[in-house]
Amino acid sequence: MPPRLRGKSTLLQVIAGHLAPLGGTCRTLARCVHLDQRLATLDPRRPVLVQLQEARPTASEAELRMRLAQLGLDARQVARPSGALAGGERLKAALACILYADPPPQLLLLDEPGNHLDLPPWRPSKPCCATTVGRWSRCRTTTCSWTGWR
Structure with a gap:
């Protein structure tokens, strides 16, 4: 994991299409959703159930609950x-609201998802990509990871 303030959040925003890259192009072929550190996908003034009903309008209230x-x-x-x-x-x-949406995203970009949880730091049991310093690597799960940091 790269150290703090190295552009990881910015990279996720570029992949999600929220920011333009400083050079070159970035094209994401999968339908993706970016869950940022502030959880900006949620409207803080509205109830969770209402927001989930909007994300999945065909589901019954009982199913969503x-x-x-x-x-x-x-x-x-x-x-x-x-x-x-x-x-x-x-x-x-x-x-x-993201995972139960209709349709669900094909790619979920999580930016510091552990920030809000009282869990010990998690580590994947094995890396999904081979380490290639400074290049994109394609995972078997059809997601991409940047391995350019040291």
Whole structure:
């Protein structure tokens, strides 16, 4: 993992199409969603359940409540504005709105997803890409990773 302030968030924004690259081009062929550190995909004034209903309008309210409960969000939490939730609860709500959307993204770009969780740092059991310093590598999961940092 590259050290802080090395442009990881900026790179994700370029891949997602929110920023233009300083040089060259960036083209993402998959339908992608960028979940940034601020969880900006959620409207802090609106209840989680309402936002999930908009993301998946064909699902029943009961199904959506069940999905949210599976993530640990109870009936009281999903009725509150998302801005009133704790950090980990907001992360779960944002993930629910992205992953249960219709259609779901083909590529999910997570920017510091552990910031809001009280979990020990996770490490993948094995890398999905071969290390290629300074070049893009293609993973078997159809995502890309930048391995240019040391």
